Amino acid sequence: MSSMIEVNDLEKSFGNLDVLKKVSFNIAAGEAVAVIGPSGSGKSTMLRSLVHLEEVTGGSIVIQGKPLVENGKYVSGASIREITSSMGMVFQHFNLFPHLTVRGNLELAPRMLKRESVKEITARSRDLLSKVGLAEKADVYPAKLSGGQKQRVAIARALMLNPDILLFDEPTSALDPELTGEVLRVIRQLAEENMTMIVVTHEMNFARDVADRVIFMDNGEITESGTPSQIFDHPQQERTRVFLSKESRL
C-alpha cells in the first residue's frame, strides 16, 4: 500500500515546552486513523502542522511522496500550497464563512481557484449537499443552522476540492451530544468509501467502530498505536489504560 502521509521525528517546541516530541507515523491510502489522547497531548498541533497551520521545529513530513517539511523547515510558499491542496480540513468550530450562504461557502474556493467550469462547481455543490443531507439548506446563511448542520456543511465544503486526504480536528467537540450522531454518520460514510482520513476525536465509540487504526498520544508523543481492538481491549501502556478508564467513566 502506498503511503499518503509520512511523518518522521516531528518536533515542535516553545522555549522549554515540547509540544511534539519526535512524532512519527505513516498513513496508507484509504486508511481511517483515529487519534485519541488527553487534552493538551499535541493531537491537534500534529494535525494542524500537516496543513501548515502550525510551524514546527524539527523532523519531516512527506505528503504523497512530496516533502512538505524537511529538517523542521517547511518548503517554499508555492510548494506548500500545491502539496497541501490535496488535503481538506474540518475544524472543531466549523469556521464557516458567515457572510456567505451554504452554497457560497461550498463554491467560494473552487470558484477562486478556477480549475473547472462554474457549471461543474455548482453541480458538485448540489451533489455534496445532498450527500450530507442538506440539499434544502443551500441558500441559507450559516447563522440559521444548528451546530450539526454547520459541521456537515463544513465537511461538504472540504470535499468540494476533491481532496485525497481529509483531516478532522475534534469535529464533534463543539456540538451538543444529541447532534454528534448526524456528523459522525457522514464521517463514517466517507470512511466506508475509503477516503484517507485522520480524525482527532474524543468519541471513543466512534474511534473503535470506524477507525482502521488508533493512535494514542500523550504529552507530545505517540505512546501506543494499533487496531481498535488492540488499543481499546488490550492496551499495552499504563498511560493508555488510565486514559481509557477515565474516558469510559464519563
Place this chain on the structure above:
Amino acid sequence: MDYIIQISGPMLEGARTTVLLFLIVILVSIPLGFLVTLMAKSVIKPLAWIAHTYIYVMRGTPLLLQLLFFCFGLPQIPVIGQYLVMDRFVAASLGFILNYGAYFAEIFRGGMLSIDKGQHEAAKVLGLSKWQTLRKVILAQMFRVALPAVANESISLVKDTALLYAVAVPELLNYAKTAVNRDFTVTPFVVAGVIYLLMTLVLTLFFKALEKRFKFE
C-alpha cells in the same frame, strides 16, 4: 411662513456646500481609512509606524485646529508656504479627509480584530491566497462589523461640516448666521437645524437599510 420660504432659498444654497463637502470627504476618507488600516497591520515596520503616527496625530488634535492649519497655517510655512495656498474649500476638504480617514482607519482596525482567526485558517486550508482571503472573506465581514460605527461617524461628519464657518467658507450655518444678524430673528437657526436633521435622517435610513441588507441571516 413667507419669511421661511424667503430665507430657505439661500440656505439650501448653503446646504449644497455642506452636502458637497460631505460627499467628497466620505468618498475619499473611507478608502483612505482602509488603506491606513492595512498599513498599520503591515509587516513592513516603517509603513506601520507611519500609519500609527498619522492616526495618533489626527485623532489627538482638534479638528478645528487642523482646519485652521490647512487653510491659514500652510501658506505661512517659510519657503514652501507660497506653493501651499489653496482654495479654502479645497484646503478644508483636505483637512476633513485626513481627519476622518484616521477615524475610519481605527474603525476598520476594530472590525478586523473582531474576525476570528479560524476564518483565516479555513480560507488557507481551502487554498485561497492571502489577497483572495482579504477580498472574499475578511473585507465583507469587516464592513459588516464596522457598519454601525461608520454610520455614526457619517452623521458626525454632517454636523462637523459646520466648522467651515470658522474658516469662512459659506455653507448652511454661515447663511443662517447672516440672516439672524440681518433680520433680528432666531428663525434661520431653526430652519438650519431642520435642514441638518433632514440630512441626518436620510443617512440614518440609508445605513439602517444597509445593515438590514447585510445581516447574513
